[in-house]
Amino acid sequence: MTFKNDLILRAARGEKVERTPVWLMRQAGRILPEYREVRAKMGGFKELVETPEFACEVTIQPVDILGVDAAIIFSDILVIPEAMGLPYQMVEAKGPWFEKTIKVAADVANMRIAQADDLHYVMDAIRLTKKELAGRVPLIGFAGAPWTIFAYMIEGSGSKTFSKAKRFLYTQPELAHQLLQKITDSTIHYLKGQVLAGADMLQLFDSWAGVLSPEQYNEFALKYISQICDAIKDVPFTVFAKDAHFARKQMGMLSCDTIGLDWTTDIEESRALIGNTKTLQGNMDPCLLYADYSKIKLETQKMLKAFGPHRHIANLGHGLYPDLDKDKVKYFVDTVKEFRF
């Protein structure tokens, strides 16, 4: 496939780029009035995710409107628990909710290992989006990391502490490993399916890495992330573990191409810990985009200089907040695109 703009793929592979590429986590979503319009036509979030034409439309919106260097397929990490046997609902203004959760051994035994076909609507959305993008920018596929998916399957919703999921690790570690392995196998099938459908690169989101201790993170998270990295060979692969500053050195040893960083980590220190063989992605605090334009420009340029000209993909340190001003978000993107070393 020839791309009109493949900066992000080259940056991920450590090749030379004319400028730093940029995209934003949660770039398709409520900051765009155009998204809210499509969303309002639908019965709910799930219907949008499960209807390839609409998922495709909102995936491409940020490419047209914000000018980002990649699209990310519009879906959610929670499609995996659903494909394994735990359906989710997205409750308006509240977030995800699972009617059934995992409590005992029989619940784990009842979980099936998902196949790519179970998520045919995501594969259809990827195929359609690839066609509609026609090589303008690469398309990113994604999944949740096993620990984060496990946390939702035990907890049944979002949580500040994920204490039920952590209790499970302390009280039923063997069973936790069985479930984590099933999630890992499902995720490998799912990600390989996304590549076959046309995804040009992949990202794993470990959003709740930060509630685990370093030791637990090794045992219950990195072990499985490492299996997934080893299984994906054909496209650049990014691991983003939010608040996992304690694991940066070990993450440098994963067989992936890019490590995502949040804004709580020092850039130079991260480079030293992770090494020069990985691309780094991030790591602006999304709240910077509440500041005035001159402050956004100053801090964005400071970030670009700290990462340097090689092996950097500009992004925020986590997803955009829905109340951010679209013009300021675009200003961040433009500031990156105009900067030259």
Ligand code: 1CP
């Ligand atoms: O209708 C809406 O606008 C609901 C908000 C929303 C959106 C836009 C949810 C509910 N999910 C999504 C889409 C989504 N989710 C994408 C789309 C592509 C893009 O980035 O533009 C992606 C990549 C995700 C991934 C996701 N879902 C993560 C990992 C990234 C992160 O933010 O840490 C997580 C943790 C989820 C679960 C989820 N889905 C939605 C919410 C509100 C949550 C978080 C719930 C919680 O607080 O625990």
